Amino acid sequence: MKEFNTDVLIVGSGLVGLVAAHSLSNLNYKVTLIDKKNFNNPKKVFGDTRTVAVSEGSKNFLESLSLWSYIKNNAEPVKTIKVYDRSSSNKILFNNQIKNKKLGYVVENKKFSKILVNQLKKYKKTNIHYDFDLIDIKFEKGYSRAFSKKNIINSKIIIAADGKNSQIRTIVGTKIFKKKYNESALVLNFVHEKKLNNTAFEIFYKTGPLAILPMKSPKGISQSSVIWSNSEKFLKKLTSCESIFIRSFMEEKIGKIVGSIYKINSIQIFPLSAHINESFINQRLIYVGDAAHSIHPIAGQGWNLGINDVKNLYEISQKNTTDIGSDSFCQTYNDNSYHKAFQLFQLTDKLNSHFIKPGNLYRLLSNIGVGFVEKNQSLKNQITKYAMGV
Numbered sequence: 319m320k321e322f323n324t325d326v327l328i329v330g331s332g333l334v335g336l337v338a339a340h341s342l343s344n345l346n347y348k349v350t351l352i353d354k355k356n357f358n359n360p361k362k363v364f365g366d367t368r369t370v371a372v373s374e375g376s377k378n379f380l381e382s383l384s385l386w387s388y389i390k391n392n393a394e395p396v397k398t399i400k401v402y403d404r405s406s407s408n409k410i411l412f413n414n415q416i417k418n419k420k421l422g423y424v425v426e427n428k429k430f431s432k433i434l435v436n437q438l439k440k441y442k443k444t445n446i447h448y449d450f451d452l453i454d455i456k457f458e459k460g461y462s463r464a465f466s467k468k469n470i471i472n473s474k475i476i477i478a479a480d481g482k483n484s485q486i487r488t489i490v491g492t493k494i495f496k497k498k499y500n501e502s503a504l505v506l507n508f509v510h511e512k513k514l515n516n517t518a519f520e521i522f523y524k525t526g527p528l529a530i531l532p533m534k535s536p537k538g539i540s541q542s543s544v545i546w547s548n549s550e551k552f553l554k555k556l557t558s559c560e561s562i563f564i565r566s567f568m569e570e571k572i573g574k575i576v577g578s579i580y581k582i583n584s585i586q587i588f589p590l591s592a593h594i595n596e597s598f599i600n601q602r603l604i605y606v607g608d609a610a611h612s613i614h615p616i617a618g619q620g621w622n623l624g625i626n627d628v629k630n631l632y633e634i635s636q637k638n639t640t641d642i643g644s645d646s647f648c649q650t651y652n653d654n655s656y657h658k659a660f661q662l663f664q665l666t667d668k669l670n671s672h673f674i675k676p677g678n679l680y681r682l683l684s685n686i687g688v689g690f691v692e693k694n695q696s697l698k699n700q701i702t703k704y705a706m707g708v
C-alpha cells in the first residue's frame with residue numbers, strides 16, 4: 319500500500335474537476351486529481367460528443383486563469399438567440415446588449431477537456447492519476463484520507479467532482495433531492511447547408527425543447543449540434559434508423575433553419591434527471607459541479623453552474639490561506655454556492671415542465687408568454703444577462 323500527501327485531492331477529471339484543478343494549482347496548492355477512468359485511452363476521452371455553451375461569466379473566469387486564450391480558437395461565439403414557440407411567427411429574439419460581450423461560446427467537450435489536461439502540465443506540483451478505484455474516505459483531525467485498494471491519499475480537503483452519480487455521496491452518506499424526468503436528450507452533431515451566422519436557436523415543441531448550437535467548423539463548412547429533449551422510447555427508435563432516414567426526419571423538423579443535412583458526425587442519447595444535494599459540504603469535503611447539482615439542459619447552464627462553484631472555491635481560497643479544509647472554509651463555500659444552485663435547479667425544472675405540459679395553462683402561457691417577453695425589452699435584457707452569467 320502506497321501513501322501520498324497532498325494539499326487538495328480532486329476526485330473526477332470532468333470539465334468541472336479540471337477547472338477546479340487549474341484554479342487551485344494557480345494558487346500554488348499541491349493538487350492531486352484522480353479519475354476512475356483512464357483518459358490516456360483516446361477512446362474514453364472522445365466518448366462524450368456533447369458541446370458546452372460557455373457563458374460570458376465562465377469565460378471571464380477562464381480568462382483570469384489564463385486558459386481562455388487556448389480555448390477561444392475552438393469556441394464558436396453566439397451573438398443572437400432565437401426562441402420559437404413551435405411556430406416561427408411566435409418568437410423571441412435575444413441579442414447581446416453589452417458591448418464586446420457575447421451570449422455564449424459553443425465548445426466541444428472533448429476538445430475542451432484535452433486543452434485543460436494539456437495546460438495542467440505546466441503546474442509542476444499537480445498530478446493526475448487515472449484508473450483510481452476509490453473505495454473509502456475517512457476524516458481525521460485536520461485532514462482527510464481517500465483509499466483505493468493500492469493507495470492512500472491524505473489531503474487537507476477533498477473536492478468531489480465525480481459527476482451526478484457521485485460515488486462519494488454514497489460513501490459519506492450525503493442525501494439528495496432528486497427529480498426524474500421521463501425524457502432523454504438526443505445530442506446530434508451534423509454538417510448542414512445554411513450558415514447560422516453565430517445564432518443559436520431554441521424551439522419549444524410539445525414533447526420538449528430542441529436547441530441548435532452553431533459549432534466551430536473549418537472555413538466553408540457549417541456544423542451544428544442539436545440537443546433535443548424527448549421521450550427515450552421515441553429517441554431510441556429514431557436513432558436505430560438508417561442515417562438517411564434520420565437526416566430527412568431532422569430536415570423536416572429544422573430544415574428551415576439549417577437547410578439540407580449533409581452528414582451526421584455523431585449521435586448520442588443522455589437520460590435526463592436533476593438533483594441537488596442536501597448540502598454541498600461534509601466535514602473536510604466539498605462538492606462541485608454535477609456531484610453537487612445536476613439540472614435539466616433546457617437552459618444550457620449545468621456546467622456554468624459548476625464553474626460558479628469553482629469560482630467561489632477559488633475566491634475563498636484566495637482570502638483564506640491558513641487551512642483550506644477548515645469548518646469555516648467549507649461553511650463559507652456552502653453558503654456562497656448553495657443558494658444560486660437551488661434557484662437554478664428550481665427554475666430549469668419549472669421552465670421545462672411549463673413548456674412540455676399539455677392543457678390550457680400550457681397553451682395560455684406559451685402563447686401569451688412568448689409574445690409578452692418579446693415585447694418587453696427590459697425583461698429580455700434581464701434574461702439575456704442571466705444567460706450570459708454576468
Ligand SMILES: Cc1cc2nc3c(=O)[nH]c(=O)nc-3n(C[C@H](O)[C@H](O)[C@H](O)COP(=O)(O)OP(=O)(O)OC[C@H]3O[C@@H](n4cnc5c(N)ncnc54)[C@H](O)[C@@H]3O)c2cc1C
Nearest residue numbers: 330332333334353354371480481607608618619620621622
Ligand atoms: C445533453 C446535455 C447537454 C448539456 N449542455 C450543456 C451546455 O450547453 N452548457 C452547460 O453549461 N452545461 C450543459 N450540460 C451539463 C454539463 O454537461 C454538466 O453539467 C457537466 O459536464 C458536469 O461536469 P462535471 O465535471 O461536474 O461532471 P462529469 O462530466 O460527469 O465528470 C465526472 C468525472 O468524475 C469521474 N468519476 C466518477 N466517479 C468517480 C470515482 N468514483 N472516482 C474517480 N472518478 C470518478 C468520471 O469518470 C468523470 O470523469 C449538458 C448536459 C447534458 C446531459
